[in-house]
Amino acid sequence: MFNGAHVILYTHDAEADRAFIRDKLGFAHVEAGHGWLIFKLPPAELAVHPTGDAPQHELFxxxxxxxxxxxxxxxxxxxxxxxxxDRGWGLLAAVRLPSGAELPLYEPHHPVAHGLSP
Known part of the structure; x- marks a missing residue:
């Protein structure tokens, strides 16, 4: 039914952050026109957490x-x-994007779902 997920990062300097993801992180990409790069991501998984605050989305x-x-x-x-x-459930760190935004990196200590068959 679904064939992937499309993640969007909203940033104050999209051009610099695109170059960072392309050049520093080495993600493969396609050119969608007018400088828009769409990056291939590694396999993904989705978790749903409760919150008492306003709903939000995160990318790790x-x-x-x-x-x-x-x-x-x-x-x-x-x-x-x-x-x-070490957060118990995994190791968490972050790197800085050229726009100033942080990009969290995560080494899980729990079983991961991204390699499961549908």
Whole structure:
């Protein structure tokens, strides 16, 4: 029924953030015209959490080894804006996009769903 998910990051400097995702993170992409790059994402999963606040959505890039990922990104002069912390359910860190926004990185300690068959 569904064949994928389309994630949108709203940012104050879309051109710089697109270049960062293309050049620093190395994500494959297609050109949709007029400088619009659409990036191929790794496999994904969806979680639904309760909140007492206004509903919101978050994006985390998952990795098998957060420390190794951060070391590789440092080789490309990527700024770590949030050092790794163990939250029990996983390790969480963040890198800074050129626009100033943070992009969270996540090494789960729980079973992941993204490799399951439909």
């Amino acid at each position: 890039l998952m990795c098998d080894d957060l420390e190794h990922t951060l070391a590789r990104l440092a080789e490309h002069d990527v700024e770590v804006s949030q050092s790794p912390t």
